[in-house]
Each structure stands twice: as C-alpha cells, then as structure tokens.
Amino acid sequence: MLLEESEIRMLIYSIYEKYGYDFSNYSKASIRRRLxxxxxxxxxxxxxxxxxxxxKSNENFERFLNEVTVNVTEMFRDPTFFKSLKERVFPYLKTFPYTKIWHAGCSTGEEMYSLAILLEEAKLLSKAQVYGTDINTNVIREAREGIYPLKEMADYSRNYVRAGGKESLSxxxxxxxxxxxxxxxxxxxxxxxxxxxxTDSSFNEFNLIVCRNVxxxxxxxLQAKVFQLFLDSLPPLGxxxxxxxxxxxxxxxxxxxxxxDEKERIYRKNGL
Ligand SMILES: C[S@@+](CC[C@H](N)C(=O)[O-])C[C@H]1O[C@@H](n2cnc3c(N)ncnc32)[C@H](O)[C@@H]1O
Structure with a gap:
C-alpha cells in the first residue's frame, strides 16, 4: 500500500494535537511499516x-498506541549483554549503599525481571530501586503483574544460564x-x-540506565535529544x-x- 508522506505527517500532527503523543521524529520507515x-x-x-x-475516543487511541509501538521482548534477551552488566557494572553498583536503575522502554517487563534476578543473586536487589517506564500503558500493566507464558521458560532458562545465572530460573x-x-x-x-x-523530562538520577531496542x-x-535526557539523568561515572x-x-x-563494552554498547559518563 502506498502512503503519502504528507498524509502520514497530517495523521501524526493530529495525534499530537489531540493526545500530546509526538511521533514526528520516529524513524519514517518504521512508522510507515506500522501504519x-x-x-x-x-x-x-x-x-x-x-x-x-x-x-473519536481515547479507547481507539489506546488501541492504536498498542499497535504502533513494537513491544517484542524476552527474558535475558541477548544473554551476553546481561553477563557484561554483571561483570562490568555490578562492581560499581556494589560501592553504593543504595542504587537506582532505570529501564527506559521496558515493554512487558521481561528485561526488568531478568535484571532483578541477577541483582538478587549478587545481593544487590534489596538495596536497589529499579524503575521501568514505557509510553504504552497496556504493557506497563502486564509488566506489573509479572506473569508470563510457562512455555517460554525453557528458552528463558537457557538464556539465564548463558547470562551467568547461578540458580535455576524456576x-x-x-x-x-x-x-x-x-x-x-x-x-x-x-x-x-x-x-x-x-516529551517528558528527567525524573530522577540513576546509577544505571538501560535502554535497549527503543x-x-x-x-x-530524537536519538540525540534522548541521549541528552540520559546524560542529565546520570551522575558522573553513571x-x-x-x-x-x-x-x-x-x-x-x-x-x-x-x-x-563496545559490543554491548555499555558506556560510563565521565567523572567531574
Ligand atoms: C522493542 S521494545 C523493547 C523492550 C526491551 N527494552 C527489550 O529490549 O527487550 C520497545 C519499547 O519501547 C517503547 N517506546 C516506544 N516509544 C517510546 C517512548 N517515546 N517513550 C518510552 N517508551 C517508548 C515501546 O512501547 C516498547 O515497549
């Protein structure tokens, strides 16, 4: 199906005017595919x-939002990423009596539960506050519940072991x-x-920000704008x-x- 650039722009503008969600700087190819x-x-x-x-209605917009955002996720997705966090970032988190972590674009929460398990095994969970945020309120609701299909657990268990998990995921x-x-x-x-x-600004300061596949x-x-937001939300050495x-x-x-970590794209903000 052929969609005119001007039609897409009009649609995006009308959404922004009525609901305040701004998709004008999303990648054009991805928005076109989703539409x-x-x-x-x-x-x-x-x-x-x-x-x-x-x-016509907020309900219709909710439905649209659910479809326009890509919410695919899984537990311990790309296990080597979690392994690298464990090896390179956890020692830094251990130096604090209390740490704050932000998962931006957490979708249905599988990534956060994965990190929480590894934090627990490193005795860091009880002294951490882990925030998960997303623009899609439906996925946030699911993330809060933390209930996932049992049939996925065999694959997730394999990922968990590859991520350096010490116990049994079950x-x-x-x-x-x-x-x-x-x-x-x-x-x-x-x-x-x-x-x-x-559209939202920084809401806290975090020792670690995770933002994958967003x-x-x-x-x-828009990427540059979001980087600035992350930079503003990190302390020196975050x-x-x-x-x-x-x-x-x-x-x-x-x-x-x-x-x-170049491959896993893990960075540390410079010190003062
Ligand atoms: C593909 S999922 C990534 C989930 C998880 N981080 C992972 O890597 O498995 C992308 C998520 O980004 C969210 N998202 C898209 N635009 C966003 C925005 N402007 N602000 C916050 N989250 C957004 C989507 O709703 C979706 O849940």
Whole structure:
C-alpha cells in the first residue's frame, strides 16, 4: 500500500494535537511499516479513515498506541549483554549503599525481571530501586503483574544460564496452569510507570540506565535529544547500557562517555 508522506505527517500532527503523543521524529520507515500493518489489521482503506477513527475516543487511541509501538521482548534477551552488566557494572553498583536503575522502554517487563534476578543473586536487589517506564500503558500493566507464558521458560532458562545465572530460573516463579508467576520477592523493588522519552523530562538520577531496542525506532535528531535526557539523568561515572542492536551514533555527547563494552554498547559518563 502506498502512503503519502504528507498524509502520514497530517495523521501524526493530529495525534499530537489531540493526545500530546509526538511521533514526528520516529524513524519514517518504521512508522510507515506500522501504519500499513494497522490499516490492514483494522480494515481501513486509507489514513483518513484511520485518522477519524482514532480521534473519536481515547479507547481507539489506546488501541492504536498498542499497535504502533513494537513491544517484542524476552527474558535475558541477548544473554551476553546481561553477563557484561554483571561483570562490568555490578562492581560499581556494589560501592553504593543504595542504587537506582532505570529501564527506559521496558515493554512487558521481561528485561526488568531478568535484571532483578541477577541483582538478587549478587545481593544487590534489596538495596536497589529499579524503575521501568514505557509510553504504552497496556504493557506497563502486564509488566506489573509479572506473569508470563510457562512455555517460554525453557528458552528463558537457557538464556539465564548463558547470562551467568547461578540458580535455576524456576526458583523465581510459581508455575500455575500455563503461566509462570514471578515471586513477590523478585518484584519487591521494581516500580513501573508511564514515561514518554520524547516529551517528558528527567525524573530522577540513576546509577544505571538501560535502554535497549527503543532508540532504533527514533530518527537521529530524537536519538540525540534522548541521549541528552540520559546524560542529565546520570551522575558522573553513571552507566548507560544500550545493547548490541542499537546503531546510534551520539556525535554530540560522545566525548562525555567512556566506552566500557563496545559490543554491548555499555558506556560510563565521565567523572567531574
Ligand atoms: C522493542 S521494545 C523493547 C523492550 C526491551 N527494552 C527489550 O529490549 O527487550 C520497545 C519499547 O519501547 C517503547 N517506546 C516506544 N516509544 C517510546 C517512548 N517515546 N517513550 C518510552 N517508551 C517508548 C515501546 O512501547 C516498547 O515497549
């Protein structure tokens, strides 16, 4: 399906005007792909039909938001990333009596539960506050529940071992029917809330910020803006972990970070 650039711009502008969500600096290719998918899914013939439907009610917009954001995630996704965090960042976290960690774009929470388990095994969880944020309130709701399909656990267990997990993943959840319900002990210091990286400002200072597979959906201008937000949210020597899938080049702020792990894209903000 052919979508005119001007039509897409109009749709994005009308969303911003009515709901305050600004998609104008998302990658054009990714927005186009998502819109084509949504038109197909909701059986609209063109963007005008989609536009009048989604401006009709908050419920419709919620549905749209659910489809326009890519929420794919898994536990211990790219295990070597978690291994690197354990080896290179945990020793720094251990030097504090209390640490704050932010997962920006946490989706349904699998990544946060993964980190929480590794923090627990390093005796760091009880002295950490881990914030998970996302613009999609549906995924935030699921993340808070911490209930995942039991059938995924075999793959997640393999990832957990590769990430350097010390126990058995099943120690951390209760298997009930076809669900894995993560224990309240693991949930104890996890906090989930809405935060929009495009329009919201920094809300705290963090020793570690994890933001994986989110910036790939933004254009260069927006990536630079979000980097500034991360920079403002880190103390000197605080860590920023982006994961190997991000191909961002943060030219402007590059000299303000030291590379800790090139492959996993883990950086440390310079000292004073
Ligand atoms: C592909 S998921 C990544 C999940 C997890 N970080 C991982 O790597 O497995 C991308 C997430 O970014 C969120 N997202 C997209 N735009 C955002 C924004 N402006 N602010 C905060 N989160 C956003 C989406 O809703 C989605 O849940």
């Amino acid at each position: 084509i998918r949504i038109l197909d899914l909701l059986e609209f013939n063109n963007l005008k039909e989609l536009q009048s439907w989604l401006l 120690n951390y959840y209760l298997a009930k029917f076809d669900s894995a319900i993560f224990s309240s002990h693991i949930k104890q210091n996890l906090l989930f809330s809405y935060h929009n990286l495009v 910036l790939i959906y933004f254009d260069r201008e 860590y920023l972990a982006l994961g190997s899938k991000e191909s961002v080049l943060f030219d402007k702020q590059r000299d303000q970070f030291e590379v800790i």
